[in-house]
Amino acid sequence: MNNFLKYALFILSIALGQGTKAQISNTEKEFLINLNKSTSGEHWQHTWDLNADPSSWYGVKIEAGHVVGLNLYRNKLEGKIPVGIGNLKNLKNLNLSFNTLEGNIPPDLFELKEIISIRLEMNKLSGTLPNDYAKLQNLEELSMFNNLLGGTIPEGIGSLKRLRSLNLSSNYLEGNLPKGLENLTNLERLELFGNKLTGSIDVELGKLVSLKELILSYNQFEGDLPSSTASLSNLEFVQLQGNDFRSLNALMQLKSQNLAVFDSDDEFLNLKFKKGVVDRTRLVDTKFEDVKN
Incomplete structure (x- = not known):
């Protein structure tokens, strides 16, 4: 076999190998x-182009023959997310987000063991959140703000030990904060603005040692803020206004060196933390408008 033929076969084998690598299973497709x-x-x-290979489809990321990324942010999707997303077993x-999706969230979405980030914000999704999150042990980000979700925040959400960001703002969630939230020791952002959450906060917020952003504004919380809140030394952004808290005295001892924004119904505390003019658009969090995932 001459050298030219050997070289041609070598190039062909590479091309075939790449083509095989780009293929995905029938169930994923x-x-x-x-x-x-x-x-x-x-x-x-x-x-x-549904006749083309899925590797060419916008927003689809494939590695080792499996879909690992699906990013259709602001892509004019209208309708419902079909059941079957659980077949994307390697999805990370x-x-x-930022589409017009409606209806319930498919339950099999919460069976994806490899998933790291779920972003469904700025849609019209309805129904309730599932109770069981045991399989989502790699999840770091759960963002569903500005939808039509109702019911309570499930206790099971506290099993998401790697969660860093939880944003359920601007929905119709009600009831108390689940005690399980205090298990989220890696949580950096807790955003629950603009729901119908009620009652005293029994969650020991001080256990959220990594917390940087605490946004509970415009709910119906009452009672005293947990005293342990004062130990959250990493806080940068705090918004508590629009509730029925009896006292926020726990924050008198707050010594966060990084606090940039503090907003509450307690004017003394607002002055203490040198409240500036708050950009209210920040409450409906759109700072995630990117296409990185």
Whole structure:
């Protein structure tokens, strides 16, 4: 065999290997096609050619023959997320935010053991949150603000030991904060603005030792803020206004060196922490408008 033929066969083997690597299973491809059809894929801003290889589809990231990323942020999706997303067993990052998705969140989404980030904010999703999060042990980000979600915040959310960001703002969530939240020792951002949450806060917030942002504004919380809140030395952003707290005296001893924004209904505390003019658009958090995932 001459050198030219050997070289040609070598190049062909590489090409075939790359082509094989780009393939995904029929079940994964079937879900992607169902998602496209159930969300008016022909009207997406970035459409898919369903006859082409999925590796060429906008927002689909494939590694080692599996879908690991699905990013259709602000892509004009309309309709419902179909059941079957659980077939994307290697999915790590899901971003369907800033679309017009409606209906319930498929329960099999919460069976994805590899998932790191779930972002469904700024849609019209309804229904309630699931109770069981035991399989999501790699989850670091759960963002569902500005939807139509109701019911309570499940106790099971406290099992998400790696969670760093929880944003459920601007929904219709009600009831008390679940005690399980205090297990989220890696949590850096807790954002629950603009719901119907009620009652005294029995969660020992001081156990959230990594917390940087605490946003509980415009709910119906009452009673005293837990005294342990004063130990949160990493706080940078605090908003508590629009509630019925009896006392925020726990924060008199707060010694966070990084506090940039503090807003409450206690004017003395506002002055103490040198409250400036708060950008109210920050309450409806849109700082995640990116396409990194």
